[in-house]
Each structure stands twice: as structure tokens, then as C-alpha cells.
Amino acid sequence: METKDSKKVWPEEVRGPIWAVASGKGGTGKTTVAVNLAWVVGEKVQLVDCDVEEPDAHLFLAGDASALREVTTQVPWIDQSKCDFCGLCAQFCQFNALAVVSRVSLVFPELCHGCRGCSMLCPHQAISMVSHRVGQMEIREIGPRLTLLTGTLDVGSPQAGPVISAVKELRDPRILTILDAPPGTSCSVESTLRGVNRVVLVTEPTPFGLHDLKLIVELVRLLRLSFGVVINRMVPGQDLVRRYCEEEDIPVWLEIPEDRRYAEAGARGRILVDEFPELRAAFVRLVDQLKEADG
Ligand code: SF4
Numbered sequence: 570m571e572t573k574d575s576k577k578v579w580p581e582e583v584r585g586p587i588w589a590v591a592s593g594k595g596g597t598g599k600t601t602v603a604v605n606l607a608w609v610v611g612e613k614v615q616l617v618d619c620d621v622e623e624p625d626a627h628l629f630l631a632g633d634a635s636a637l638r639e640v641t642t643q644v645p646w647i648d649q650s651k652c653d654f655c656g657l658c659a660q661f662c663q664f665n666a667l668a669v670v671s672r673v674s675l676v677f678p679e680l681c682h683g684c685r686g687c688s689m690l691c692p693h694q695a696i697s698m699v700s701h702r703v704g705q706m707e708i709r710e711i712g713p714r715l716t717l718l719t720g721t722l723d724v725g726s727p728q729a730g731p732v733i734s735a736v737k738e739l740r741d742p743r744i745l746t747i748l749d750a751p752p753g754t755s756c757s758v759e760s761t762l763r764g765v766n767r768v769v770l771v772t773e774p775t776p777f778g779l780h781d782l783k784l785i786v787e788l789v790r791l792l793r794l795s796f797g798v799v800i801n802r803m804v805p806g807q808d809l810v811r812r813y814c815e816e817e818d819i820p821v822w823l824e825i826p827e828d829r830r831y832a833e834a835g836a837r838g839r840i841l842v843d844e845f846p847e848l849r850a851a852f853v854r855l856v857d858q859l860k861e862a863d864g
């Protein structure tokens with residue numbers, strides 16, 4: 570999927586829209602919505618799994634990973650033969666990624682944010698920046714119209730942001746993109762949502778669902794993004810999320826009823842719109858609303 574073209578800055582008129590599917594908490598059915606949306610969209614589409622700590626969109630979509638790439642960041646490496654252990658670099662680093670102890674200078678790469686400041690201020694040019702692996706990316710061609718791009722953070726690596734940015738950059742900007750965001754409202758969600766045109770917020774009609782929906786609504790409003798809500802596992806009479814959306818003038822784009830058959834099919838990794846015609850029709854309507862909002 571990545572070509573030298575994908576690095577070009579394309580003019581506005583040839584850039585495809587970017588939709589994100591997000592959720593204030595885990596377990597709402599966010600990935601199910603993202604996968605089914607991509608499945609029915611009716612044009613060439615890239616689904617980007619940005620939930621890099623636990624990517625799972627590939628569990629619903631057959632297809633072998635055709636390309637694996639490492640994601641690296643730049644971290645300092647100290648040439649001990651040049652270092653006089655003055656400690657300037659450790660004093661400078663805001664993230665405590667450097668320490669000088671008993672005439673040994675130490676680097677903690679997992680804490681480094683790659684600002685390069687230490688390498689610039691070292692009076693003896695003892696610090697060089699070197700690559701440090703934090704995760705990997707995979708590309709899966711699912712069919713003629715759907716490509717899945719997956720970012721995976723390495724176990725023990727604390728920084729999801731670089732992996733999310735790298736997997737987003739892998740997409741072809743001319744093609745419609747759907748991002749499956751990490752759950753919650755952390756920095757990694759903000760990294761995912763940066764630059765998107767439309768956000769689908771998935772929630773469930775429970776007090777917990779409403780609480781976490783309010784948090785992510787606050788975030789997308791701060792980022793000035795256009796958004797609407799999908800209420801999953803809707804039960805007649807459980808109106809608290811619907812009422813909140815009415816009060817806040819938030820469009821409810823889709824309600825998916827609570828149905829044991831949907832849960833069982835999802836647990837078997839099935840694509841719901843292929844098994845249930847009523848859901849296919851509902852997701853097609855969701856696509857229409859997103860396209861209408863894109864103008
Ligand atoms: S600033 Fe340079 S010389 Fe001083 S402790 Fe750090 S690496 Fe060593």
C-alpha cells in the first residue's frame with residue numbers, strides 16, 4: 570500500500586476523507602462497527618487499526634500479512650570514551666531518560682521522547698541518535714477493495730504515539746480511510762484523531778457507557794471534529810444516551826439492537842453485515858450519512 574506517492578502532499582481535491590471510529594471505553598463494539606463499516610462502504614477503502622496495544626480487526630478479516638515493517642524512534646547513544654560525565658545531558662532531559670552515576674552515563678530508551686536536545690548540548694559530542702524499535706506494522710490485502718493496515722506496539726514499549734503516526738502515514742491519502750481508534754480518551758486517541766474529517770463514537774446505553782461517551786465528546790469538541798454517535802446493544806426503554814444526545818444536539822447515526830445472535834456471530838469472528846440483512850441495510854445508511862456529512 571505504501572508507495573513513494575503516499576509520501577507526497579496531495580492537493581485537497583484528490584485526498585480521500587478520513588473517518589475514525591472511537592469509543593470512550595473498551596468493549597462497546599468499536600472494532601465491530603469499524604470492520605462492518607469498511608465492509609459495506611462500496612468503494613476502495615483502507616481500514617487502519619490504530620488500537621496498537623491490542624489490535625484485533627484482523628481477527629474478523631481473512632488475509633495474510635503481506636508486508637511487515639518495523640517502527641523505530643530515535644534515542645541517544647553515548648560514546649563512553651568521549652563522555653567526561655559532566656551530567657549536563659541528564660539535567661537537561663525532562664523525561665529522566667538519562668542518568669550519570671559513578672562515572673557511567675546511562676540511557677533509558679523507553680523514557681526518551683526523541684527531542685535530540687541532549688545530543689545538541691553535549692560539550693564533547695559524545696551523544697549520537699540511533700534507531701530504537703518500538704513496534705511493527707502489517708499490511709493485509711483483504712480483497713480488491715479493502716486493505717487492512719495494522720500497527721502493533723512491542724510488549725514493554727510505553728509509547729503508542731509513534732506506532733500510530735507511522736501506521737497512519739502508511740495509508741494512501743487518495744483513498745477513503747477508516748481509523749479504528751484505541752478505546753478511551755488518552756494521548757494515543759488524540760494521536761489517532763488528529764487530521765480526521767468525521768468521528769463515529771460508539772457507545773452502549775448504560776450509565777457507564779454514557780459517562781465515557783461524555784468524556785470522548787469533550788475530547789472531539791476540543792479537537793473541533795465533526796461527529797455522531799452509534800448506540801450499540803440498544804434495549805427498548807434504555808433511553809439515557811439517546812436523551813443526552815438530544816439535549817446536546819448530537820446526531821445518533823445508528824442504533825444496533827441488543828441481539829444474542831449478533832453477539833454469537835461477533836464472537837466467532839463473523840462479519841455481521843454478511844449474516845444479517847437488517848444490519849447490512851443499517852450500515853449502508855450509516856455510510857450514506859457519513860458521505861452526506863462529507864458533502
Ligand atoms: S553531556 Fe556529554 S559529556 Fe556530559 S555526561 Fe552527557 S554525554 Fe557525557
Ligand code: SF4
Binds near residue numbers: 686
Ligand atoms: S533525546 Fe530528548 S528526551 Fe531523549 S534522552 Fe535526549 S533530552 Fe531526553
